[in-house]
Amino acid sequence: MTGCARSAEQGRRNLKRLRNEELLRELQFLRNSEISEVIRKRIEEFIELGNREEKEIFKELCFCILTANFRADRCIEIQRRIDDGFLNLSFEELRDELRKLGHRYPERRAEFIVEARKHIGVLKGLLEMEEREAREWLVRNIRGVGYKEASHFLRNVGKMNVAIIDKHIMSILSEFFGIEKPRSMTRRRYLEMENILRGIAEEVGLSLGELDLYLWFMKTGKVLK
Known part of the structure; x- marks a missing residue:
């Protein structure tokens, strides 16, 4: 490696370190702000849902299936409107209801x-x-559920040790770490990114599930689910 190449590489490492420190500072600021109470209450809701009967837990799984390539806020409204229909509507009825409510992929x-x-x-x-x-x-047993959707479901029922790597989190990883969005999210790539997020979470004393809510707030100004 030439001197110029070494200098460039060192510059990239220094920039990455500075960006990492910037992210950690922003997370610490949010942890000491009023949004931390909103996030704490949301996590309590997740844990409470995980203790409810299986039919209620299943409806949350349905919500997470709906969120694949579709907006979370729209899916929250669809979940509210359909409710027990996730349990008892026929395929045709559910498809038509999803279409009426504006889901992008009602049939699938x-x-x-x-x-x-x-x-x-x-x-x-x-x-x-x-x-x-x-x-x-x-991921192995439920069609329509990949690593993101499975992680999302588990977090939303109180299991906090997995990362939800969606477009907002990918944007954070790109902005602060220069990580490009992969063309296809393989299991290996997902776990690599999850390990990066786990390191960040450990630095600021958060679970992966908590970290996701803070990062999502940073990108959207919202605390959803």
């Missing part, structure tokens, strides 16, 4: 949700498993 999401009903009885037991093991089960 209805198909995934109706098929996933056969797993309602295992959800409580799933939450007794270690988070990453539970995530692997979800």
